[in-house]
Amino acid sequence: MSWYERKDLSWGGDLLDMVLERIGNIHGASETSGFFVREGPAPSVA
Amino acid sequence: MTISLTGYEALAEAYYADHNVEVLVNSKFYVDQEGTQIPVDPFQALEMFERWDLNPGKLSCEVLSVWEYLQSSGVGEDFLQFFLCPRTAIVLTKGHGDPLAKGIRGFAVEKTVYDKALSWAKSVPITEPDHDYEAFLGRLEPRLPLKKGMGHHHGDLARYAREIAQALMDLFGLDRESVRESLVARHVVV
Numbered sequence: 001m002s003w004y005e006r007k008d009l010s011w012g013g014d015l016l017d018m019v020l021e022r023i024g025n026i027h028g029a030s031e032t033s034g035f036f037v038r039e040g041p042a043p044s045v046a
Numbered sequence: 047m048t049i050s051l052t053g054y055e056a057l058a059e060a061y062y063a064d065h066n067v068e069v070l071v072n073s074k075f076y077v078d079q080e081g082t083q084i085p086v087d088p089f090q091a092l093e094m095f096e097r098w099d100l101n102p103g104k105l106s107c108e109v110l111s112v113w114e115y116l117q118s119s120g121v122g123e124d125f126l127q128f129f130l131c132p133r134t135a136i137v138l139t140k141g142h143g144d145p146l147a148k149g150i151r152g153f154a155v156e157k158t159v160y161d162k163a164l165s166w167a168k169s170v171p172i173t174e175p176d177h178d179y180e181a182f183l184g185r186l187e188p189r190l191p192l193k194k195g196m197g198h199h200h201g202d203l204a205r206y207a208r209e210i211a212q213a214l215m216d217l218f219g220l221d222r223e224s225v226r227e228s229l230v231a232r233h234v235v236v
Binding site: 011012013014015016017018019020021022023024026037038 | 127128129130145146147148192193194195197198203204206207208210211214215218220225228229232
């Protein structure tokens with residue numbers, strides 16, 4: 001089991017903050033376009 | 047086209063088709079003439095009703111659902127992408143939700159909220175595409191804000207924070223080990 005999948009931890013808010021902080025620093029994500037629905041593992045838009 | 051309408055509903059759709067070319071090209075109208083379905087254009091249908099007392103019960107139409115229209119024609123200058131997780135759906139757009147990255151805003155909703163909005167969009171005909179899109183987005187509520195700090199204070203977001211964070215890491219191609227190291231450095235995890 002990966003570290004981020006452990007269900008006995010309660011640090012989801014910290015993890016989400018860290019992820020949002022890093023996403024905010026991505027500058028190559030403006031090529032995404034269109035309309036679609038994806039289920040399961042999401043593709044990278046970065 | 048999955049939506050079939052008759053009577054006054056078809057008449058109302060003829061009005062929208064007569065006023066909006068996007069509805070016009072994505073609909074078909076028929077008048078029943080002694081059991082034969084005669085194709086008519088929306089203007090003809092309206093004129094037959096207004097001038098010649100067409101019985102609305104003889105008018106029928108086939109038209110795209112809001113969902114079909116969004117899939118086939120997109121959302122204009124905006125984009126709309128859903129990423130479905132087990133208990134939530136992440137919604138990425140250009141103009142709605144919290145800013146995530148350059149040119150991308152987003153929010154999350156519980157899967158049940160997404161399912162209800164999807165069911166609505168599949169069951170209603172297009173009327174005015176821009177308005178239909180906004181109405182669809184309006185059904186994606188309540189929203190889980192994707193804003194720093196909210197994962198600690200927003201009860202529902204806290205419950206789904208790990209699921210959403212994992213999906214966003216995949217979506218934006220973040221290195222999970224690097225994220226872990228940063229959390230270790232902040233003494234969040236060991």
